[in-house]
Amino acid sequence: MIKKTLFLLITALVLISCKHQNEENKSLDVKKENSSNSEDLLKKNKDTDTIIEVEETEKPTEVLFKCKENDNGMSRYDDPLNKTCVCNETTFDGAYEIFYKESPDYEQKNLLKKLPQKNKEWKAPDADVTYTWVEQDTLKINLFYQGGEDTYVFYKNSDNKIEYKQYVSLP
The missing domain is CATH 1.20.5 (Single alpha-helices involved in coiled-coils or other helix-helix interfaces)
Structure with a gap:
């Protein structure tokens, strides 16, 4: 014990x-x-x-496109508008460059690195892509995927800043 x-x-x-x-x-x-x-x-x-x-400080990351999600409560079939984004850039080239850099990798591989100045169609790895200019003040980018379509419409807003709307179409 x-x-x-x-x-x-x-x-x-x-x-x-x-x-x-x-x-x-x-x-x-x-x-x-x-x-x-x-x-x-x-x-x-x-x-x-x-x-x-030495004091280490992180550089604040500046959001170059300010986006607002479409939250009207309607389904994607009834209203394909996904979001609206505004950039401080006043030129299409500058805004597109920012848009390209901020796009996720899976979208970047389907987009052209430089904005074409004329209408252009091309076959990307995952989509058929068209860049269409409407009277030099509006750019429409369509990405036709096997399972749907994404459309981006770039234009100058009333403040002379570049704005784009993203539309998502489901099959």
Whole structure:
């Protein structure tokens, strides 16, 4: 009986000390991580051999197209308008360049990198694509997929900024 009690007592003490050691290791890991981060923020001035602290700041990412989702409650079959986006750009070339860079990879591979100045049709990896100019003040881009169609209509709004509407058609 005494042996069992001693065994249980020793086992409990070993488990407690292991848990305590594990917590100490975690705090040491955090301190080590923090100190390495601190070292990254400290730079040595070569001229004076003094250590200066450098503050790391993230550059704020500027949203170049401000978009508003169409939330009128109608189904895609009744109203294919998905969203309307406005850009501070006043030229089609500049706005298209931003649009291309902000497009997801799966769309980028179907779009031309440079905006064509004339109507253009081409076969992309996943879609048939048409760029159509309407009187040089409106650009319509159609992407015909096997499972539907996306249409982007670019135009200048009343503030002389480029705006586009995205329409999604389902099969």
